[in-house]
Amino acid sequence: MEKVNTEKRVEIIEAALQLFSERGFEKTTVDEIANKANVGKGTIYLYFKNKEQIFMAVIEEGLSKMITHLNQIFSHGNYMTQLREMITYHFKFVEENKDFYKIFLKERLNFCFYDNPSKTKIVELHHQLYRLLEEFFHNGIKEGYLRLGNPNYYSLSLSGMISHFIVHWLTTGETESITSMTDTILEIFLTGAQKTK
Amino acid sequence: MEKVNTEKRVEIIEAALQLFSERGFEKTTVDEIANKANVGKGTIYLYFKNKEQIFMAVIEEGLSKMITHLNQIFSHGNYMTQLREMITYHFKFVEENKDFYKIFLKERLNFCFYDNPSKTKIVELHHQLYRLLEEFFHNGIKEGYLRLGNPNYYSLSLSGMISHFIVHWLTTGETESITSMTDTILEIFLTGAQKTK
Amino acid sequence: MEKVNTEKRVEIIEAALQLFSERGFEKTTVDEIANKANVGKGTIYLYFKNKEQIFMAVIEEGLSKMITHLNQIFSHGNYMTQLREMITYHFKFVEENKDFYKIFLKERLNFCFYDNPSKTKIVELHHQLYRLLEEFFHNGIKEGYLRLGNPNYYSLSLSGMISHFIVHWLTTGETESITSMTDTILEIFLTGAQKTK
Amino acid sequence: MEKVNTEKRVEIIEAALQLFSERGFEKTTVDEIANKANVGKGTIYLYFKNKEQIFMAVIEEGLSKMITHLNQIFSHGNYMTQLREMITYHFKFVEENKDFYKIFLKERLNFCFYDNPSKTKIVELHHQLYRLLEEFFHNGIKEGYLRLGNPNYYSLSLSGMISHFIVHWLTTGETESITSMTDTILEIFLTGAQKTK
DNA sequence: GATGAATGAGCTTTCATTCAT
DNA sequence: CATGAATGAAAGCTCATTCAT
Missing domain, CATH: 1.10.357.10 (Tetracycline Repressor, domain 2)
Known part of the structure; x- marks a missing residue:
């Protein structure tokens, strides 16, 4: 279900990294990660099983x-x-x-x-x-x-x-x-x- | 809105302390705190403006x-x-x-x-x-x-x-x-x- | 977690009954049930663990x-x-x-x-x-x-x-x-x- | 948009038939149908306008x-x-x-x-x-x-x-x-x- | 004061559908 | 023709907060 390393995956990780450090894990929403990574919300779930996996x-x-x-x-x-x-x-x-x-x-x-x-x-x-x-x-x-x-x-x-x-x-x-x-x-x-x- | 120190306030703080340390702030619910402190959920809001204040x-x-x-x-x-x-x-x-x-x-x-x-x-x-x-x-x-x-x-x-x-x-x-x-x-x-x- | 029989519970069941029969289980949303029963969405979950239980x-x-x-x-x-x-x-x-x-x-x-x-x-x-x-x-x-x-x-x-x-x-x-x-x-x-x- | 009967169409119907009967219409995903029929997900939409048409x-x-x-x-x-x-x-x-x-x-x-x-x-x-x-x-x-x-x-x-x-x-x-x-x-x-x- | 039933905003996650390749 | 990566609307569910009692 989870795709291997690709540009998109990296972008998601980088967006998440920033947001998690700013607001913490719980206060960061998947929507925010998707926006910051410039991908659709659904796309996140092609690369990660769930928010925790990010x-x-x-x-x-x-x-x-x-x-x-x-x-x-x-x-x-x-x-x-x-x-x-x-x-x-x-x-x-x-x-x-x-x-x-x-x-x-x-x-x-x-x-x-x-x-x-x-x-x-x-x-x-x-x-x-x-x-x-x-x-x-x-x-x-x-x-x-x-x-x-x-x-x-x-x-x-x-x-x-x-x-x-x-x-x-x-x-x-x-x-x-x-x-x-x-x-x-x-x-x-x-x-x-x-x-x- | 916030009451001064009373027995109830202390009990709420102690209950919250334990729960926050076990599950973290976000994963602790106000219900749980109320239960552990043996007070009604509404009571918590007599002593604290919101969850963060606890x-x-x-x-x-x-x-x-x-x-x-x-x-x-x-x-x-x-x-x-x-x-x-x-x-x-x-x-x-x-x-x-x-x-x-x-x-x-x-x-x-x-x-x-x-x-x-x-x-x-x-x-x-x-x-x-x-x-x-x-x-x-x-x-x-x-x-x-x-x-x-x-x-x-x-x-x-x-x-x-x-x-x-x-x-x-x-x-x-x-x-x-x-x-x-x-x-x-x-x-x-x-x-x-x-x-x- | 689930409350016993009360007027609200009955209203929810009746609303659900109608909607389920009209649209089927899957196509009926919890929102719709709540609206028809004139209760908040959250209220439903005070009386039923989940949609299936309704x-x-x-x-x-x-x-x-x-x-x-x-x-x-x-x-x-x-x-x-x-x-x-x-x-x-x-x-x-x-x-x-x-x-x-x-x-x-x-x-x-x-x-x-x-x-x-x-x-x-x-x-x-x-x-x-x-x-x-x-x-x-x-x-x-x-x-x-x-x-x-x-x-x-x-x-x-x-x-x-x-x-x-x-x-x-x-x-x-x-x-x-x-x-x-x-x-x-x-x-x-x-x-x-x-x-x- | 819908193609006439071909081997692929038949395979899709047969796959769908099985899955619908096992899980019901709503719980069957187009992905599953595509997998079982051994066709790409997009292919399904060459033969059927949407899931309901299947x-x-x-x-x-x-x-x-x-x-x-x-x-x-x-x-x-x-x-x-x-x-x-x-x-x-x-x-x-x-x-x-x-x-x-x-x-x-x-x-x-x-x-x-x-x-x-x-x-x-x-x-x-x-x-x-x-x-x-x-x-x-x-x-x-x-x-x-x-x-x-x-x-x-x-x-x-x-x-x-x-x-x-x-x-x-x-x-x-x-x-x-x-x-x-x-x-x-x-x-x-x-x-x-x-x-x- | 004390309560907990009621609420709805907001969350994560799914999935039918599209479209560039 | 065929594909599957990408999408976002929509769903079920949670929970901080309110308020009538």
């Missing part, structure tokens, strides 16, 4: 992009460069995909509850992202760049810092580029906030 | 609780104790107010868009929380506990770490108490993740 | 009426009088409940397929009607009024004759009262069409 | 078949043989055209309302069938096989008996061949159900 496709799209790029970053260069680039990439990504990131931040909490088959792809991608970071921090310890410790805790800490800076940036009007925060975060993450004697 | 009240309630308690923590004891207690308190709070915290995490992003008069109270409280933490970190620097730097960045970093650990905890089944994470977070925040020679 | 209620209503009356007829008088009255009653019933009878004639074929719980009541009533007639003809044989034979075949034959006369009457403009057909049918049923020497 | 063609097809065959039966043999064969033919027909007969039984009631030009063909055929039987019973009286009386009443009586036996057979699982009912019906129709002294 949402899933939107998330999938964004998560896949993130994973692909992180994999690229982690595939060459030395560790510290990768660390810095990972942070910068997050900021660049959010600047370019503000809409997706807003949705992502809101929906993270629900990913775990996605049990029905139509959502497993999302859960799978989210796990992939999680494991990618875990491995990265695991390597950091093994290669002697990071202190001994649970790599997941490092992962959660840095991710938390990054996403919280982003939340702050998004909610305070997105003045200036947020990429300039890279060094700040890197320093706090690596050397901590405590005054050394 | 939501606002729920958020207000939670934010006020947090602010009150943080103020208490910051009012006595030495700095490092306050820092540790602040983290522990967050964890305790989320354990006791899981429902509210979920909503809070999701809605944070929207606080900035709350322009209409009915939401200013929320924005105000959110700012208060923000300033409270800013001041706390500002003091940490002034009193020589924290390295020189922008107190907001410290605030964002630690808040991000805390909330991200909570997200992880919430989405992985809430096994064990999360308060045990206090030391882990404190250490990473204070001394960083980098291996020292 | 239909079921309509059928139930009519079948119950028929069964009740047939029971009355079969409860007193001698056999031949009962037989005649039964036929007359069918004609009177269809004259007074033309709408229902049309629906009944069309839906008979589907009664057997009504497996889901919401329809068992209908199936049950239909069986009741069937057994009532079977027993009536069984008695006719036992009491020596009817020739030896399978009572079901007599039941099917007479019912068939009656309903076909009704179909004819309904489709040819319902000129004159159809009750005048009672004797014609009775005679053919009892003594047959063949010329006796 | 339905009409289905009915026409079946009625024509019945009329043709009844004419054959009535064209040779003696009267009583013709009578018996007419009944048997009905049963054989329904066994071979169960789908059509179900639709026919349901739609009979509407034939009279078919006023618009697209339906006159149906009405015409239905009248033809009616007159064919009327004439047959008229002859039966004239030739001394049947008692004096209105031939239409005999026609309605026997037709009613036959179709009601068929309804019963269709709704009770179609166990055994229904053709075995021929004698039963014939006897009741000819000699009646009343016990003779």
Whole structure:
């Protein structure tokens, strides 16, 4: 019933992405998506089984992009460069995909509850992202760049810092580029906030 | 039209809190809230102008609780104790107010868009929380506990770490108490993740 | 969710009965029913779970009426009088409940397929009607009024004759009262069409 | 716009016949018909103006078949043989055209309302069938096989008996061949159900 | 104050029909 | 001739809100 990737499908996803991020899933109507995508309302249902599937496709799209790029970053260069680039990439990504990131931040909490088959792809991608970071921090310890410790805790800490800076940036009007925060975060993450004697 | 605090109002808020956190705002019906609160559906509209106002009240309630308690923590004891207690308190709070915290995490992003008069109270409280933490970190620097730097960045970093650990905890089944994470977070925040020679 | 018998419920059933018989189930919209019944569309759903349940209620209503009356007829008088009255009653019933009878004639074929719980009541009533007639003809044989034979075949034959006369009457403009057909049918049923020497 | 009989047209009618009898007219989609007939959806509209016309063609097809065959039966043999064969033919027909007969039984009631030009063909055929039987019973009286009386009443009586036996057979699982009912019906129709002294 | 029956705007989804290829 | 992607009117149903009691 659902058609494969075509120009129309992409247009629908892009329209939906914007609207979902502006008004949220529930407050966005299929009519609005159709209008913004310049397709008939019925057309939407040629490409997606229902409104929820559009949402899933939107998330999938964004998560896949993130994973692909992180994999690229982690595939060459030395560790510290990768660390810095990972942070910068997050900021660049959010600047370019503000809409997706807003949705992502809101929906993270629900990913775990996605049990029905139509959502497993999302859960799978989210796990992939999680494991990618875990491995990265695991390597950091093994290669002697990071202190001994649970790599997941490092992962959660840095991710938390990054996403919280982003939340702050998004909610305070997105003045200036947020990429300039890279060094700040890197320093706090690596050397901590405590005054050394 | 809106009545002041009474037992009924509290019951409505508590019922709504639970339902909103379980199903989200849109998927919760006023009927359900009325049932759970053991009041008539019409009664709800004696205490709240509309469904959205219930939501606002729920958020207000939670934010006020947090602010009150943080103020208490910051009012006595030495700095490092306050820092540790602040983290522990967050964890305790989320354990006791899981429902509210979920909503809070999701809605944070929207606080900035709350322009209409009915939401200013929320924005105000959110700012208060923000300033409270800013001041706390500002003091940490002034009193020589924290390295020189922008107190907001410290605030964002630690808040991000805390909330991200909570997200992880919430989405992985809430096994064990999360308060045990206090030391882990404190250490990473204070001394960083980098291996020292 | 469904309210019990009230004036509104009755009005909805009556409006639906008319519309269903005029346009058929599918071509009748809930809006139309609501309009004809002078209630809001939403009100319909206070009394019926969905459109199909209205239909079921309509059928139930009519079948119950028929069964009740047939029971009355079969409860007193001698056999031949009962037989005649039964036929007359069918004609009177269809004259007074033309709408229902049309629906009944069309839906008979589907009664057997009504497996889901919401329809068992209908199936049950239909069986009741069937057994009532079977027993009536069984008695006719036992009491020596009817020739030896399978009572079901007599039941099917007479019912068939009656309903076909009704179909004819309904489709040819319902000129004159159809009750005048009672004797014609009775005679053919009892003594047959063949010329006796 | 409508093409004459071709293989494709026949396939569409046959597919529609089956689907209409299974799900009814409204619940059958043009897509389904197209799929079952192995033609493109657009192709259907080369052969039929709209969905309703497919339905009409289905009915026409079946009625024509019945009329043709009844004419054959009535064209040779003696009267009583013709009578018996007419009944048997009905049963054989329904066994071979169960789908059509179900639709026919349901739609009979509407034939009279078919006023618009697209339906006159149906009405015409239905009248033809009616007159064919009327004439047959008229002859039966004239030739001394049947008692004096209105031939239409005999026609309605026997037709009613036959179709009601068929309804019963269709709704009770179609166990055994229904053709075995021929004698039963014939006897009741000819000699009646009343016990003779 | 408290209620819940009543409402209709508004939603998602379906599907007969068209038409460019 | 044949097709199926595209369409939007129209349907069933939900639910926030009102208001007579």
